[in-house]
Amino acid sequence: MVRRESLSRKLFLGFNYTFLTLLSLTMFLPFLNVIAQSLSSAGAIDRGEVLFWPVEITTQYYKYVFEDVSIWRAFGISVYITVLGTAINLAATATLAYPLSRQEYVGRRLVLMVILLTMIFSAPLIPQFILMREIGLVNTLWALMIPTAISAFNLFVLRSFFAQLPTELIDSSRIDGCGELRTLWSIVLPLSKPALATVGIFYSVTNWNKYMDALYYINDRAKYPLQVKLRELLITDDLSDTGNLAFEITSQSVQGVQMAVILVATIPIIMIYPFLQRFFIKGMLIGSIKS
Amino acid sequence: MEATTAAQTTLTKKEQPRDKRRVLRFMWKYKALYLLSLPGILYFLIFKYIPLMGSVIAFQNYNLFAGFSGSPWVGLEHFTRMFSHYDFLNILKNTLLLGIYDITFAFTAPIILALLLNEVRMVLYKKVVQTVIYAPHFLSWVIVSGIFIGVLSPSSGVANTMLGWFGLGPIYFLGEDSYIRSVLVGSGLWRDVGWGTIIYLAALASINPDLYEAAEMDGAGRWRQMLSITLPALLPVITILFLLKMGDFLDYGFERVFVFQNPLNIRNSEILDTYIYKAGLTQMQYSYATAIGLFKSVVGLFLLAIANTLSKKATGESLY
Numbered sequence: 001m002v003r004r005e006s007l008s009r010k011l012f013l014g015f016n017y018t019f020l021t022l023l024s025l026t027m028f029l030p031f032l033n034v035i036a037q038s039l040s041s042a043g044a045i046d047r048g049e050v051l052f053w054p055v056e057i058t059t060q061y062y063k064y065v066f067e068d069v070s071i072w073r074a075f076g077i078s079v080y081i082t083v084l085g086t087a088i089n090l091a092a093t094a095t096l097a098y099p100l101s102r103q104e105y106v107g108r109r110l111v112l113m114v115i116l117l118t119m120i121f122s123a124p125l126i127p128q129f130i131l132m133r134e135i136g137l138v139n140t141l142w143a144l145m146i147p148t149a150i151s152a153f154n155l156f157v158l159r160s161f162f163a164q165l166p167t168e169l170i171d172s173s174r175i176d177g178c179g180e181l182r183t184l185w186s187i188v189l190p191l192s193k194p195a196l197a198t199v200g201i202f203y204s205v206t207n208w209n210k211y212m213d214a215l216y217y218i219n220d221r222a223k224y225p226l227q228v229k230l231r232e233l234l235i236t237d238d239l240s241d242t243g244n245l246a247f248e249i250t251s252q253s254v255q256g257v258q259m260a261v262i263l264v265a266t267i268p269i270i271m272i273y274p275f276l277q278r279f280f281i282k283g284m285l286i287g288s289i290k291s
Numbered sequence: 292m293e294a295t296t297a298a299q300t301t302l303t304k305k306e307q308p309r310d311k312r313r314v315l316r317f318m319w320k321y322k323a324l325y326l327l328s329l330p331g332i333l334y335f336l337i338f339k340y341i342p343l344m345g346s347v348i349a350f351q352n353y354n355l356f357a358g359f360s361g362s363p364w365v366g367l368e369h370f371t372r373m374f375s376h377y378d379f380l381n382i383l384k385n386t387l388l389l390g391i392y393d394i395t396f397a398f399t400a401p402i403i404l405a406l407l408l409n410e411v412r413m414v415l416y417k418k419v420v421q422t423v424i425y426a427p428h429f430l431s432w433v434i435v436s437g438i439f440i441g442v443l444s445p446s447s448g449v450a451n452t453m454l455g456w457f458g459l460g461p462i463y464f465l466g467e468d469s470y471i472r473s474v475l476v477g478s479g480l481w482r483d484v485g486w487g488t489i490i491y492l493a494a495l496a497s498i499n500p501d502l503y504e505a506a507e508m509d510g511a512g513r514w515r516q517m518l519s520i521t522l523p524a525l526l527p528v529i530t531i532l533f534l535l536k537m538g539d540f541l542d543y544g545f546e547r548v549f550v551f552q553n554p555l556n557i558r559n560s561e562i563l564d565t566y567i568y569k570a571g572l573t574q575m576q577y578s579y580a581t582a583i584g585l586f587k588s589v590v591g592l593f594l595l596a597i598a599n600t601l602s603k604k605a606t607g608e609s610l611y
Contacts, residue, residue, distance in 0.1 A: 009513065016407050017416075023404075024423040027481065030438045033449050037441060048452045096331025099324040106318055111332060118339040120538060121592060124584025126571045127345030131338070133355075147338050150331060180323035209431030212546045216572060227433045231550060234437050255447060262437045269429050276429065277422065 031266075038062070038259035045255050061253065061260040071261060073222065074229035077141065078265075081225060082207040085145040089203040090196065092149040093158055098184045100155075101162035102170075119152045125216070132217055143217035144210055144225065151206070154199045161195035162188060198279040201272065208268060226265050233261055349582040362578075369582035378561075385472075386562040389548075390540045392476045398536055400480055401487030402529065406521065408488060409495045424485025432482075436550035439478050440465060463555075471556040475548060494528045495521065530608040538595035541587045563587050 032052040037045050041056035049055050065071055100108050128147070129138075137143040165188060173183045189196065211227040218224060224232070236254065318325065349369055351362040373379055404424075411417045427435070442448050443464040451461040464470045498520065506516045545564040552560050563583060571580025595610075603609040 012513075013410070016410055020407060020411065020420050024420050027423050027427055027485065029449075030442050030481075033442060034438055037447070045447045048447050048455070050447065051449055051452065092331055092334060095327050096334075099328035102321075102324060104317075104321045105324050105328070106314060111328070114332075114340075115335055118335060120595070121343070121588060123339065123342030124346055124349075124581050124588065125567055126577050126581040126584065127342035127348065128338075129572060130345060130348075130353075130355075130577070131342050149338075150334055155331075180321075180327055184327070205429050209429075209433075211431055211433050211550075215549075216568075227431050230437065231433045234433070234440060234550075235553075255441065255444070258437060259441060262434055262441075265434055266430065273426060273429065277425065 034259045034262055038256060038263055040256065042253040042256055058256075061256040064253075064257055065260045065264060070221075071226075071229060071264070074224050074226040075264065077223065078208060078210075078226040081141055081144045081210065082204050085148075085207040086200055086204045088145050088149055089151075089154075089207075090200055093151070093155050093199065094184065094189065094196070096150060097155050097158035098162055098188055099180075101159045103167075115152050115155065129216060138217050139220050139223065141218075141223060144207075144213050148206070148210075148213065151203070154202055158192070158195055158199055161192055165191055194279070197275075201276050201279055204272070205269065205276070230261050230265050234258055346581055346585050348578050349585045351578055353578045353581075355577075365578075369579045370586065372579065373583055373586065381558070382561050382563060382566050385559060386541055386543060386564075389472060389475060389543045389562060392472065393479070393543060394533075394536060394540075396476055397479050397483065397487075398533065400484045402491055402525070404484055405488040405491035405495060406517070408492060409521075421485070425489075426485075427482045428486035430482065432544075432546040432550050435478055435482050435547075439474065439481075439551070443474070465551065465553060466555040468556055468559040471551065471560045475543075475551060475560065478551070479547060490528060490532070491525060494525055498524045526606060527608050530602050530606050531610065534595065534598050534602060534608075534610050537598035538591055540594050541591050 029052060033050070036050050036052055036054045038061055039054035039057050039059065040050045041058050044050050044055035099105050100111060102108075132138050132143055132147065137146060169187055169191070170183055173187045174180075178186070209227060210225060211231065214225050214228045218228070345359070348359065348362065350364060350366060351359075352365050352368075353359070353362045408417060408420065411420070430438075443450050445451055445461040445463040445466075450464070454460060454462065462470070464474055502520050503516055506520060511519065541563060543562055543564065545568060548560055548562050549565050549568070552565065564587075567580045567583050567587075570576045570583070599609050599611065
């Protein structure tokens, strides 16, 4: 190609770089603002002086958050449902994706169709709630793990990855006398680490961010995951009823505490984001080609 | 999907048995596979299909103690009640408006953004921009709302501080009916616009560069190239995503609206999903809330079917 750029091209490129830079700032600056506010004095926040750098630095909100047992309990519950929930997700998804990826499975198209339909037509909320009540999951942490055990999208991602594995490997494992479960465990899964990582990371982000299910199915405040606790903090103007008397928290400081908790809830996501980025694009594409 | 399954079928043709007895024997040989898939299939039947059948309570006066069989049938009573509810038309209007804004802005923005990103030649710059704009997608709506509530706060928010520089004056964005829809659509754009580009960028990367070279030889300018090469290449992806979006037209999403609601903006922010939650789980009007949910699903399916037929005629692309 000849490197001769017209004026309009230059203008366009100038606009394009400016626009994309501004857009990136729009995505990024709100985070800085949250960090800055979580470290600024209540007075400075209230006077609107805090932009992207802390004013009158204080760590009192973090001290408050660290002292508040209910926040830590909620954090612990979120960790629990993320770890155990993702393990359940992966086990359930892999054991279904593997048979459906095998040509020997007569009727796999029917099963796939049944699953695909659930993506298009989902049941109304109330019958789901009644089911959860009937099987006794309401107000247990299982309600946050079992009903979302398999996502059809992730199932398709994993299935198409399994289907690409060389059949010879699986056949030879069977000839060696391995059962299907054994084949899955010691041949298929080790070969599918990248796909499992993709799907696992998708699941864990979903589990960590879970809010709606907890709102629907958990009434007991002691079982609230972090997102519900955070929402509760976001809509209060007054922290005096939370029972934490260790610190003098005036109504002015509420916003600082809210920002600190937002950060506490965001940090795990930020920590896994580099890994996420490595996998998600690939996963997205396999999945979308499928559907 | 079609291509891979077709390939698999030809591969196994010799292995696929023909008559019924042999099919059964074949299945018995691989019984472990069926056993392995059983929990997963049961999962879908129990958690997806049973509630779907449970939707019949929309035609009953369901009460928890009588159960499905003991509750009296009332026909379409809940549906007529729904339409005669004084607030229903307003809620439906909010849902439709958000759906329309969503298609107008949130659906088109990633396409434009992907085209702009595609023009960037500096690899490192492009990587940095992508890293930053994908990130918000992984935040929960609760966190997104927290960030927005902070940024838009009338006393301490950056947005109002900046408005102040221009002498404009503090606006309580979340406390007024007239701003809430913009906040909802804006927060959705902020979170998902970058994420939405991924699929378009992939489609753009798969366009054969020879096409552009040939077009250049023929004297086609950049704009012309975009109209005649780039857009047609994107059209199948755009159509499929548009159809899926039509199917979700009334599903703006519970969480993303609920977390922004407060008594001051409820008039313009109440949508079907949030109303179903309140009528169903807070006020325990089980049958009534199910009727609304069923109405929503059926309308969604209907819209999907219409869009699919239109698209089949217009572009030849369709979901089924």
